Amino acid sequence: MNLIEELEWRGLIHDVIPGTQEQLEKEQTTGYVGFDPTAPSLHIGNLVPVVLLKHLQRAGHKPIVLMGGATGRVGDPSGKDKERQLLDAEVIESNVLTQTAQLQKFIDFENTDNGAILVNNYDWFKDMNFLDFIRETGKHITINYMMAKDSVKNRLEGGMSFTEFSYQLVQGYDFLKLYVDYDCKLQMGGSDQWGNITTGTELIRRKAGGEAFALTAPLIKKADGSKFGKSEGGNVWLSSELTTPYEFYQYWLNTSDEDAENYIKVFTFLSRSEIEEIVENHNKEPHLRKLQKRLAEEVTKLVHSEKALNVARASTELLFGRGSVSMLHGMEDDEILSVFDGVPQANLNDAVGMGIADLLHESGFLASKGEARRALKENSISVNKEKVNEAFVLEEKALINQKYVLLQHGKKKFFLLSTIPG
RNA sequence: GGGGAGAUACCAAAGUGGCCAACUGGGGCAGACUGUAAAUCUGUUGUCUUUCGACUUCGGAGGUUCGAAUCCUCCUCUCCCCA
Numbered sequence: 001m002n003l004i005e006e007l008e009w010r011g012l013i014h015d016v017i018p019g020t021q022e023q024l025e026k027e028q029t030t031g032y033v034g035f036d037p038t039a040p041s042l043h044i045g046n047l048v049p050v051v052l053l054k055h056l057q058r059a060g061h062k063p064i065v066l067m068g069g070a071t072g073r074v075g076d077p078s079g080k081d082k083e084r085q086l087l088d089a090e091v092i093e094s095n096v097l098t099q100t101a102q103l104q105k106f107i108d109f110e111n112t113d114n115g116a117i118l119v120n121n122y123d124w125f126k127d128m129n130f131l132d133f134i135r136e137t138g139k140h141i142t143i144n145y146m147m148a149k150d151s152v153k154n155r156l157e158g159g160m161s162f163t164e165f166s167y168q169l170v171q172g173y174d175f176l177k178l179y180v181d182y183d184c185k186l187q188m189g190g191s192d193q194w195g196n197i198t199t200g201t202e203l204i205r206r207k208a209g210g211e212a213f214a215l216t217a218p219l220i221k222k223a224d225g226s227k228f229g230k231s232e233g234g235n236v237w238l239s240s241e242l243t244t245p246y247e248f249y250q251y252w253l254n255t256s257d258e259d260a261e262n263y264i265k266v267f268t269f270l271s272r273s274e275i276e277e278i279v280e281n282h283n284k285e286p287h288l289r290k291l292q293k294r295l296a297e298e299v300t301k302l303v304h305s306e307k308a309l310n311v312a313r314a315s316t317e318l319l320f321g322r323g324s325v326s327m328l329h330g331m332e333d334d335e336i337l338s339v340f341d342g343v344p345q346a347n348l349n350d351a352v353g354m355g356i357a358d359l360l361h362e363s364g365f366l367a368s369k370g371e372a373r374r375a376l377k378e379n380s381i382s383v384n385k386e387k388v389n390e391a392f393v394l395e396e397k398a399l400i401n402q403k404y405v406l407l408q409h410g411k412k413k414f415f416l417l418s419t420i421p422g
Numbered sequence: 423g424g425g426g427a428g429a430u431a432c433c434a435a436a437g438u439g440g441c442c443a444a445c446u447g448g449g450g451c452a453g454a455c456u457g458u459a460a461a462u463c464u465g466u467u468g469u470c471u472u473u474c475g476a477c478u479u480c481g482g483a484g485g486u487u488c489g490a491a492u493c494c495u496c497c498u499c500u501c502c503c504c505a
Contacts, residue, residue: 223460256459287457320458371451374466378452390472410452 031186037095041239069122149195175200246342252296
C-alpha cells in the first residue's frame with residue numbers, strides 16, 4: 001500500500017494535487033506542515049496534521065515542521081467569518097516555544113536519513129522589506145486569483161482587512177522559500193488550508209518554474225455533526241496542564257461507536273489488519289467497548305506516556321469499574337493523590353458536620369447551592385460512590401484515610417475533596 | 423449625507439404597563455433505558471431561602487407611574503435601504 005492509499009484508507013485524504021503519488025514514488029520527498037502558534041498548547045484537532053507528518057516520515061520521506069511565528073502575527077482568515085484580533089508578539093513567541101516542545105514528541109528529529117527539520121517563518125520574514133515583498137512576490141500573483149479563494153470570497157460581504165487578505169501570499173511565500181532552500185515539494189494540512197497551499201504551488205510554478213504538490217485531510221467531525229475535540233471544559237488540549245491525561249483518556253473512551261471506528265484509523269498507527277480485527281471484535285461484543293478502550297489507550301500513550309496512561313486507567317477502573325472506594329482505604333496519601341491526579345479536587349477545612357448541599361457548593365464542585373439542591377432532587381449526587389439525599393451530613397467515619405471524600409454528580413463527574421477534621 | 427429597523431438569559435427568538443425570573447426552540451446538566459455508545463422518553467436550566475417568599479436581571483444612564491422588559495428623554499452599539 002503506498003502512502004496515498006494508506007492515508008486514503010484512513011480517511012485522511014480530502015484533496016490531492018494530481019501527480020503527488022508519482023512524486024512520492026520517484027524519490028525521497030520533503031514535505032511540510034505549518035502550525036500557527038495561536039494558543040499556548042496544541043489541541044487534538046492539531047493532531048491531524050501531526051499524524052500526516054508522521055505518516056510521511058514512516059514512509060521514508062523527510063518532514064519539515066514549520067512554526068508560524070510570522071503567519072501567526074497576521075491571522076489566517078481560512079474558515080473564519082470575522083476579522084480576528086491580532087496577538088501580541090510576546091504571546092506568539094511563547095506559544096512557539098511550547099508548541100515546538102510538544103511537536104518534538106511526535107516526530108523524529110534525530111534520524112540521520114530522514115530526521116525532521118524545524119523552521120520558523122519569522123526567521124525569514126522579520127527582516128523582509130515590504131517593498132521587496134510586493135515587488136518580488138506580489139507581482140507573481142494577481143488579486144483576481146487571490147479573490148477567487150473561498151477564504152476571501154466568503155468575506156467580501158462582511159469585510160476583511162488587507163492584513164488577512166495578504167495571508168495566503170505570506171503562507172505561499174513560505175512554501176516557495178522551503179522549496180528553494182530545502183527542495184521541499186509537498187505541503188500538507190487541513191482542508192481549510194487548500195487555498196493557501198495552492199497559492200504556494202502557484203508561486204513556485206511562476207517564480208521558480210518548479211512543480212510542487214499538496215494533500216489535505218478532511219475536517220474531523222463527529223457523527224452527530226457537532227464539533228470534534230470539545231469537551232465540557234472546552235478544547236481537549238495536548239498539554240497535561242490544560243487537559244489532564246485522565247480527562248484526555250476519558251474523552252476518547254467516550255466516543256460513539258461510529259466515531260471511534262473513524263478515529264482509530266486517523267489517530268493511531270495500528271495496521272489495517274489490526275484495526276479491522278478490533279472493529280470486528282467490537283461489533284461482536286459492543287458492550288465491552290474494546291474499540292473505544294484501544295483507541296483511548298493508543299492516543300493517550302502517543303500524546304502523554306505509558307505511565308500517564310496507567311494512571312488514567314487506574315482512575316477509570318476505580319471510578320467506573322467494580323472497584324469500590326474501600327480499595328482506597330489503606331493506601332498512602334500520595335498513592336491516592338496520584339490515582340486522582342486527573343480529577344478536580346479542592347481542600348475544604350471543617351467539612352465534617354456540613355450538610356451535603358453546602359458541601360457541594362462550598363467545595364466549588366457545583367456552582368451554587370440552588371444547583372446542589374436541584375442535583376440532590378434529581379438523585380444524582382453520590383458520596384464515596386453511594387447515592388445520598390438532601391439530608392446527608394458528612395461524618396468523620398466517611399472520610400477515606402481520615403482526610404478524603406469522593407463527591408460525584410451523575411455518572412461521570414467526580415470531585416475529590418480533602419479536609420482536615422475539626 | 424438622507425431614511426428605516428433593532429439591542430431580551432449560553433445561543434436563537436417571543437413578550438409592547440401588573441397574571442414576567444420572562445412563551446418557545448436549540449444547547450447544557452441530570453434521570454430512565456443501555457455498553458461511561460447512539461437513538462428515545464422525562465425532569466431541570468438567575469441568586470439566596472427546607473417551604474412561604476426575598477433579591478438582582480431584558481444594551482447604558484436618567485425619568486413618568488402605586489407598578490416598567492414594555493411608556494418618555496439622552497447616550498452607546500449593530501443591521502438594512504437610498505445617495
